[in-house]
Amino acid sequence: MIDIDIQKSLTVYHGKKTLQVRHRFETGTITKIFGPSGAGKTTLLKVIAGLAQPEKGRIVAGDDIWLDTENRINLLPQKRMPGFVFQDFALFPNMTVLQHLQYATNDVAWINRLLKLGRLETLNDHKPQHLSGGQQQRLAVLRALTTKPKLILMDEPFSAIDPDLKTALIADLKVVFNELKATVLIVSHNPSELEGLVNGELLIKE
Numbered sequence: 001m002i003d004i005d006i007q008k009s010l011t012v013y014h015g016k017k018t019l020q021v022r023h024r025f026e027t028g029t030i031t032k033i034f035g036p037s038g039a040g041k042t043t044l045l046k047v048i049a050g051l052a053q054p055e056k057g058r059i060v061a062g063d064d065i066w067l068d069t070e071n072r073i074n075l076l077p078q079k080r081m082p083g084f085v086f087q088d089f090a091l092f093p094n095m096t097v098l099q100h101l102q103y104a105t106n107d108v109a110w111i112n113r114l115l116k117l118g119r120l121e122t123l124n125d126h127k128p129q130h131l132s133g134g135q136q137q138r139l140a141v142l143r144a145l146t147t148k149p150k151l152i153l154m155d156e157p158f159s160a161i162d163p164d165l166k167t168a169l170i171a172d173l174k175v176v177f178n179e180l181k182a183t184v185l186i187v188s189h190n191p192s193e194l195e196g197l198v199n200g201e202l203l204i205k206e
């Protein structure tokens with residue numbers, strides 16, 4: 001369970017606005033985060049991961065307090081360690097596909113399963129610059145799963161993946177999320193791509 005109640009001031013081109021989110025994500029649920037461009041969806045994921053700081057609020061993950069501004073508690077990102085798929089992939093330019101996965105785990109069976117899930121088995125020794133946009137995004141998704149995280153934050157994770165592969169990947173991910181009993185938050189602009197995967201929605205208003 002992730003309980004969140006935060007306020008963060010956003011700097012937008014015409015001044016400031018406040019991102020205000022209060023929501024409980026139950027353990028094992030898969031939630032679609034949606035709303036207009038610039039509303040603060042990416043910022044919300046970063047606040048949960050500890051990569052952006054809200055002025056005010058509390059985040060509780062299970063029995064652990066990650067953030068409590070009143071009591072000056074703010075766990076570092078490396079103590080929270082969710083799986084994170086960044087909108088721009090944030091791959092390591094000098095690492096091969098395999099090295100991206102080996103970076104966080106030495107579980108060979110798990111790495112092989114992920115490579116198969118992402119249809120990247122034959123591209124093990126390729127670096128990001130030799131991968132297509134869709135292949136890079138699939139690698140970003142796989143990397144987020146290497147540590148078998150209990151919380152997975154995904155920012156537009158399927159935007160560059162072609163429709164057929166996307167359908168197969170989403171079906172496989174659903175199985176993995178269930179196995180991990182992971183709580184998953186997925187930012188998506190596409191009204192239909194997450195049908196059958198998510199069991200909750202959260203609108204971030206402008």
Ligand SMILES: Nc1ncnc2c1ncn2[C@@H]1O[C@H](COP(=O)(O)OP(=O)(O)OP(=O)(O)O)[C@@H](O)[C@H]1O
Nearest residue numbers: 009010011012036037038039040041042043044052
């Ligand atoms: N750390 C920050 N501090 C203050 N303002 C920020 C911060 N990060 C982003 N912003 C601003 O907050 C606004 C919302 O950005 P964000 O990327 O979270 O929106 P979004 O809903 O994910 O948009 P999109 O759907 O277009 O990706 C932007 O105007 C951005 O400039």
